[in-house]
Amino acid sequence: MATTLAQTIMDAHGGLQTWKRFTRLTAHLKQGGALWGLKGHAGKLDETNVTVGLGDAWASHHPFGADGRTSLFRPDRVEIIDGSGVVLEALDAPRDSFAGHTLETAWNEPQLAYFAGIAMWTYLNMPFLLAAPGVVSEQLSDWSEQGETWQRLKVTFPREIATHSTIQTLYVDADGLLKRHDYDVEIAGNTPGAHYMSGYTTVSGIKFPTERRIFPRQADGTSLPEPLVVSIDLSRLRSPDGRALPAMMLRRGEQVKPPLPHASIVSEPVDAAAECCKA
Numbered sequence: 001m002a003t004t005l006a007q008t009i010m011d012a013h014g015g016l017q018t019w020k021r022f023t024r025l026t027a028h029l030k031q032g033g034a035l036w037g038l039k040g041h042a043g044k045l046d047e048t049n050v051t052v053g054l055g056d057a058w059a060s061h062h063p064f065g066a067d068g069r070t071s072l073f074r075p076d077r078v079e080i081i082d083g084s085g086v087v088l089e090a091l092d093a094p095r096d097s098f099a100g101h102t103l104e105t106a107w108n109e110p111q112l113a114y115f116a117g118i119a120m121w122t123y124l125n126m127p128f129l130l131a132a133p134g135v136v137s138e139q140l141s142d143w144s145e146q147g148e149t150w151q152r153l154k155v156t157f158p159r160e161i162a163t164h165s166t167i168q169t170l171y172v173d174a175d176g177l178l179k180r181h182d183y184d185v186e187i188a189g190n191t192p193g194a195h196y197m198s199g200y201t202t203v204s205g206i207k208f209p210t211e212r213r214i215f216p217r218q219a220d221g222t223s224l225p226e227p228l229v230v231s232i233d234l235s236r237l238r239s240p241d242g243r244a245l246p247a248m249m250l251r252r253g254e255q256v257k258p259p260l261p262h263a264s265i266v267s268e269p270v271d272a273a274a275e276c277c278k279a
Helices: 004-012 094-098 109-125
Strands: 024-032 047-053 059-061 070-074 077-081 087-092 136-145 148-156 167-172 178-185 191-203 206-216 230-234 248-250 264-266
Touching (some): 004 136, 004 148, 004 167, 059 109, 077 109, 087 094, 136 167
Antiparallel strands (some): 024 047, 047 059, 148 167, 178 191
């Protein structure tokens, strides 16, 4: 059930009806922060590509580490796949495997793929997840930060949606654009995070933040300036001759396949298992 503020936020980012025309999003990522080394995977996903389903819950990082491997995340199963499509590792009911974890607990590779999958799927589907079945939103009091006043929206997710935590909070500016996203990472001991977004770009009518920085969140709701837990930068599409171009959406029936690194949105039906293995 979407509140008036939830509708305003979705409209500000391009509108739900525009979003529903597309089925998947692919982007090039550069990532950093303390989390990856803390979990035993420093450098593995520093520079990679991610493809996520829009609405349908799946995500793939390609490459996933060395040797041309890819990951495939779905809420009930995670797979690590080699360059020829062979499943090297699989983890069923992956969220159950995090029972008893704290922030310092190391992850195996399927667990890393699960975290990276739910994270990027959540981030790249937000704020349109506000319209998903079972999601309930409630406007909270305003919040002052960075010399601005931001409206806040409490979001409660049903168990069926695999995301960081059941309760999350969105902060938006006067234009309705996302500025901050709070959650507790349940699979890492309910570690509280404050996720800041900036560097907006418009992709075929949909607005995306291209710069994301995640910091620890304190009990009073304020964030700490360090450590930087995770940084994520989404790159723009590049043409074969290296000229930077605006990211684009591929419409149904088009055959254009941009080179990597790239960012594109596609409106054709997709098989997640097949898509994850494409270079």
